Amino acid sequence: MCNADESEPGTFKDRVLMEGDPFSVIEAMTIAGYAIGARTGYLYIRGEYPRALRHLENAITLARGRGLLGPDVLGSGFAFDIEIRRGAGAYICGEETAIFGSIEGQRGEPRSKPPFPVEKGLFGKPTAVNNVETLVNVLPILLMGGPAYAAVGTDQSTGPKLFCLSGGVRRPGLYELPFGATLRDLVEAAGGMPEGRTIQAVLLGGAAGAFVRGDELDIPLTFEGARAAGTTLGSGVVLVLDDTADLVATLVRVAAFFRDESCGQCVPCRVGTVRQEESLLRIRGGGDPESEVALLREVGRAMKDASICGLGQTAWNAVESAIDRLGLFEESETEEAR
């Protein structure tokens, strides 16, 4: 199963891959199917990607015509074909088990794990779920060989990585850097900040990710580096907020997003995201930041601990990091923010 739902706000790497080189996705899925002995690959693509869909459909048709997909791939006796399924706009359907429900014709709701997808996934069968970038990485590994691929990047984060850079930099876009480059390298690759602008904060990992300060650009962009710095790379989103950005408004928007996108299955997330948004709205309206932050922490902790899936578990990350790292809602900050 290729997860091409790519719904994390600020992520667009899979879209670029699918629109730019749809054959690489097909080739990678075929190889993955061969490796695990699957006969059918499902490609679940987000509904808002009509162009990627067209390119993929065309590529699949051509690949079938050339015998690259079908009952006898390249005369090898291996049968493999790809079916495309389109999402209908729900963020949650990018979750690795909600995607199964969506394809099976059920509600797109995450399932409790265990059982994990590799034991019981789509239609109850063992399923390997990976996103487009991960699958496409199979190709250079096969071409270059494992050791050569692993030589790129760091010990624990190998290979090149795509970063979806957006926000106040001069040239936002998709950047491929070896793992291990720092946040500063990335911002510089994008031409730095425009004249007179400074970085207030950077949101790493999208809405489900966490903020770092503008003076923390030396964080290495690796899994272990981000973890050591107490943040996450997530899906590779790097959203740069310059000094003019309204952080409180950004947080309120993130909270509204999670409230809208919660599937509604479990209580901590379904109601917790509502209470989180209400509390932030109260702060914005002049409420007492101290008591609201205490309340946010309690709600956030339960969402993180007791929610079924990653959505609820990370719905408070951005807010938490804004409080703890950026010092937002400390008395003086709040005055400014208003």
Next chain:
Amino acid sequence: MTVPVLLAPPRRLIDATIDGEQVRVPEGTTVLEACSGMGTDIPTLCYGDTLTPRNACRVCVVEVEGARTLVPACSRKLEPGMSVATDSERVRHSRKMVLELLGSSVDLSTTPQVDEWMERYDAEPDRFGPRAEAAALGVRDARHAGDHEPGDGSVAETVEQPVKVDNDLYVRDYSKCIMCYKCVDACGDQWQNTFAIGVAGRGFDARISTEHDVTLPDSACVYCGNCIEVCPTGALSFRTEFDMRQAGTWDEEKQSETTTVCTYCGVGCNVTLHVQENEIVKVTSPHDNPVTHGNLCIKGRFGFQHVQRRGDG
């Protein structure tokens, strides 16, 4: 002739630790089952003894050593060597928050045991602010996924709305609904296979609905009442119970329960008649009955009026 008795294959015994105590249970036992075996009380709301766990409410969470998040006791199976804490600070915090989040958004006045749990976990559902005004009938049912009016946070959003009374047999008071999915599962492929109700909407606007929100008489509902049987909050209730509660005459102290056999057909379902002042006020069915598991059809569930026609009309 002797009939062979089918026995399940023997199950391996596994050792685990719950709250520091060694337990030995058959493989496949859930944390909840093991806990009830040792007398440890775990609150549950969405768990149903006749249904597959949905893990939706999260009030039953426990802490498994080494796990990143808490896990639901109702569905998590014990594994060899697992160490479980059922009353750690983390567990108490999440249970308290689940109760507060539910209490602040749902009317839990007819949910059994919830007051006791609120007290046990020091839950204060009122601290999210005054409750928002109830929505008018149909407003929640018309909401679209992915969009909402943010407001200013001065009131705590709730699911409250007027009661749906659209037939003579049972009412749906979704102000009391905690979205446990039990009614949907009972109506759907786990028992009734009627699929009259399902979940509509997303997030906080998720709700139980008939197809296109039609009234029950216009829906596929066959009035088996199996959804009422499993509803843990009183959101679904007999019309008789609802009317008596409205009139202030509902009094469980005065009720007796008699389990007997349904007189309608040859299946022989067990029915439990709840009788108050010599009137049948509702009918349930024992969940441990090996044939029906608490399920009935419309006749056993609602067809009791003739019993109390006493020749006065």
